[in-house]
Amino acid sequence: MSPVIYRAVMQARVANIQALRGLAALAVVVCHAASRSGLDFEVGNAGVELFFVISGFVMVKALSNPDLFLLRRAARILPLYWIVVLTAFAAMTIAPGMSDVRPDFAGSMLLLPLSSDNRILAVSWTLTHEMLFYALLASLPRERAIPLATLAIVALVAAGFTAAPQSPLLQAATDPINLCFVAGMALANVPRGYAPTACIIAALAYFTAIQALSIPASESPARILWFGPAAAILVYGAVFSPLRFRALERLGETSYSLYLVHIPAMKGVAVAFAWLGLGYPNAFWLVAVSTLVGTGMFYVLEHPMIQFASNLAPPRIRVHQLHRLPDRHGAVDRIPQDEGRAVLYRESSLSR
Template structure:
């Protein structure tokens, strides 16, 4: 997926938007739309899962292993550190819930439900619970042929959301699951070599961003899947088709932040707490704090990608290959190079 540079850029943008949202929430700012970074992530996830598995032999076991390696180890590390921080300094992590039930439930992506929403120890980790459910559904769909797989995925995700009317508040029946389906549809169109001219594709991107800004102001009570899911879908679709219409050389820094987006997303709450404490110790006036806190927190979280996530993921993937030498030697089971970072 590193070959589709616009996806990397959007990953970095989505993670940074969520960081800015939480900081503005802390300071009472107006950047509620930053939370839409999550919706961008969900659409991107559906797109990536389809593109990286289409037109090649299905391997559900390998697929779910790569998802586990990508998501679980770092999530567990941050969960343990967050739990420790809550235990030692609960006043710095207001709104977090630490209990034995929620700690162990969070580790297996089944946290407590509070006020109708998932509430893991790592408070922003609620999105990973939806991601992991989507990965399980996708892995099972890989047992089907590609045509049947597409119909099954869209059908199952739609039925899950429809069941929300009967199972109000039940885990994983949120309409947000439709954002994964939207990404799958974009991925299917992409793999079928559908093309748009540059101007219409860019119009989708611009229109998506305009919708994000205007809908939030006009009707903040509109269901999230409409308020932010539709603009996110337009942005992702427009970006990938604009890049297909006019390929470009990547900007290394933007690509790096895309690669580091998971670490930025997962670490940023803990990092923001530390950086905020530093700002208070230095006596920085409150009005001047949000911007430097955001910049420093994003930079530090990205550094944690280099120092923790990247080497950890590389080690686990190498260990997996060494444990299955016969499989590694079979050409039909080798991963294409464009799947290496997904």
């Protein structure tokens, strides 16, 4: 594989991962908007499984420098999260009747596992899972981190089925949804793809069928079986597919802001509509305003934070790993050292 082709392949993979982030965030937003409007978009909950598979995939790519990765992830995730939590907590304090949550401020700020009654931000449970996964990988020897993390997650999930833990921490650690991280790590080590576009079509058709048949998959104890494999197949297809999904790529850039702020934004839209005497907003308004607020927050807050996180330290390149790379047929070519730096730098944007 020539350096030019390899660079194009890596750029396409980064772009498609970003597009999947956009799809996952949009699915969750539409799901929550539909439920608040008396509609059903049950399958949108699968966006969480999709996020977790992506995280497993990306984390493997960052193992060459896990300390720097964790520093950058914390610099990107936590400040924006804290801003949203503080704003939501202030709103709960000023107008306590707007929410029936008994907020645990310290636990929410620290992303501790909390019950739904104590979370200031409803979606924070997913970030708790992400942080537990990052911490697990960072605590393991780098050379054996993937197999050891896989064994640990599988063992914890198995223990959860037998012990039925009651504490929020043990429930989070043993939740079967963590198997999505394992799927993502496995995908990161697949050398080449077979029929990736067909995999994308099959996964999307499967999710469409779940919605059309009104299967309550997200409420099922077997949720991971309903959503996890299809999410992994979708990531597999997108990583290897030559297709590009440019509209979703743009949404993917703002996906974290949108994911964090969409529920507070929906509550704000409902309050505004009630104050104007317009009744309760329909799903269109909830999605539209949430997307606008999320996009605005990305450009005003998140994007400057990303720039800051990127400048914390230069990426430490392990160029020797890029000197010999398998092409799609399994053959091996050498890549010049400078070209290898450029390729890996672009690939490192997966983690930002």
